[in-house]
Amino acid sequence: MNRRDRALTALDHREPDAVPIWELGIDPPHAESITGKQWIGTSKETNLDRRGIERHNADIMVECHNKLDFVMIRAISSDPDGWRPQRFPDGTFTDEWGRIRMYDPRTKSTIPFRTLIKTPEDFEAMAFPDAHAPGRMYGLEYVVKRVKGDMAVAAEVRAPFATAWEMLGVTGFCQILHEKPQFIRKVIEKMTDFNIELIKMVVDAGADMIVSNGDIAEKNGPMVSPKYFDQIFLPNMKREVEAAHKKGVKFIKHTDGDLNLILEGLANTVDGLHSLDPSASMDIEYVKEKYGKRLVLMGNVSVDKLCRGTKDEIVKDTKRCIRVAAPGGGYFLNSSNTWYADAKLENCMAMVETGRKFGKYPIKL
Amino acid sequence: MKSQSALENVERGIVDLVTSEELKARVKKALDAKADPIDVIGSIRKALDEVGERYEKKEYFLMELIVAGNLATEIMNILRPYFKADMQAPRGRVVIGTVQGDLHDIGKNLVAAMLTSLGYTVTDLGVDVKPEKFVEVVRNEKPQVVAMSGLLTVGLPYMKTTIDALKTAGLKDKVKTIVGGRPLTKEYAKEIGADAYGTDATEAVRIIGGWVESKEAKKR
Secondary structure, three states: OOHHHHHHHHHOOOOOOEOOEOOOOEOHHHHHHHHOOOOOOOHHHOOOOHHHHHHHHHHHHHHHHHHHOOOEEEEEOOOOOOOOOOEOOOOOEEOOOOEEEEEEOOOOEEEEEEEOOOOHHHHHHOOOOOOOOOOOOHHHHHHHHHHOOOOEEEEEEEOHHHHHHHHHOHHHHHHHHHHOHHHHHHHHHHHHHHHHHHHHHHHHOOOOEEEEEOOOEEOOEEOOOHHHHHHHHHHHHHHHHHHHHHOOOEEEEEOOOOOHHHHHHHHOOOOEEEEOOHHHOOOHHHHHHHHOOOOEEEEOEOHHHHHHOOHHHHHHHHHHHHHHHOOOOOEEEOEOOOEOOOOOHHHHHHHHHHHHHHOEOOOOO | OHHHHHHHHHHHHHHOOOOHHHHHHHHHHHHHOOOOHHHHHHHHHHHHHHHHHHHHOOOOOHHHHHHHHHHHHHHHHHHHHHHOOHHHOOOOEEEEEEEOOOOOOHHHHHHHHHHHHOOOEEEEOOOOEOHHHHHHHHHHHOOOEEEEEOOOHHHHHHHHHHHHHHHHOOOHHHOEEEEEOOOOOHHHHHHOOOOEEEOOHHHHHHHHHHHHHHHHHHHO
16 A cells, blocks of 8 residues: 555545554755755745746655655645736735735745735735636646655645635734625635635646645634634535535645534534644544544644653654544544644654554554 | 713623724713713723633634724724823833744734723834843833743743843843743743733733733822
């Protein structure tokens, strides 16, 4: 059974030869440590063009995943050919959704920081991205070619909730949702239409699974009330799931936070949940028992412990996750978020080693 | 009595998240009924306390916290002209920032917005704030409280560095320090010498309020 088969078997709620291990994200500094190669964070560091940088970094990530023997790699769609961000004197720049991003040299990645889209009028006036723009599949196709069917490819499609939240700013999004929920509904529907096109394209390009990234909850609960979640966001998520199913792939929702108040609705909609953060009251044993036949579960190894815990704690946490969630299949071992730059690599490796040692089926823990 | 009922309407307006126009009309009604503007601020505080409690009980969510904070801020802006003299002696001064090494600001912004809406003077230093910047601003602005936020573990040592820098500058005993953010624990906050740890925005605001009120009480 190769790594891709292991992933697909687990996605199909069957027991593979061993618990599949992966991470939705590995921050570049860890990938550098694992491969010994240097990630390119900005164009200032290289003579390569934008596509060259994408290929270079994808090569590092594929090599990193190969060294870790992970079963699946995340791949994202690219900015289209010819896309030029608006750049500001402080080094920040825009993305296609009007978010202003800041480069973080420590993690060698960018984070949305501010936004150009502050009002419904700004949204109406913006040039809405075209899913079919030439070059959109560049990075994903490159990754698919590099892994050659050995590893599964999880195509990340950013959740409309998160894109809208970031695009309008947290305060703006909440205020507009409160005052003009119909406008937010329209934004979400439009972004969902975009995602549906993207889902078709990424599967045609070779993706094995869709992972909807972007948080919908924080440690106290969903970011918006279950009422809004059920009325506006969940129906649109269902449209994305249907699009994925039409193309024959599973749709997994990633989110941080405490999902317990909206778990039933999610379980009736998506095929799986990533990353089940124990520090936000997500009890994987409970979720497995109640929804394990319907939902593929990914994660629950405490990311906080990866950052601040000891190796022994990680071993214990990993064994717990395997013991309660792996029997019967439908479980992927990964952290309860990603391998942050500030996670201790020795702890991350302890999770992987423990997974290899105790993750062989039948589980004997 | 008339003004009391109008004040209660202001309080309910924030808790029930009425529209900005509706809340402004309620505030106007209270002021027309000769309510003391200081009592309107009291209504805002009570309302935000209740919103915070509902959030903790999971009856309200992040969205409601933010909307209530926005409403309160709007009303504070309306009331500002009534407090020309008091503005020189605001409820309390807080310096807040995301510590060095960290660019995340959602939690920090939420705390800053809630404090502002409660009538505090908040100096928001932004993200990736170096310890020396905290020291400089504390020295110049003489706040009662320094609030430090961080989402990433890498930022945590800088919380300690900042607290140590305040000590070295002889300022630590003149301010209260509070830290907050996902990777923190109460024990860690204690270990680095912070006076308190806020598990979430509402708790941080409550702790800061407790400090400032007790300082005010001492002055009296």
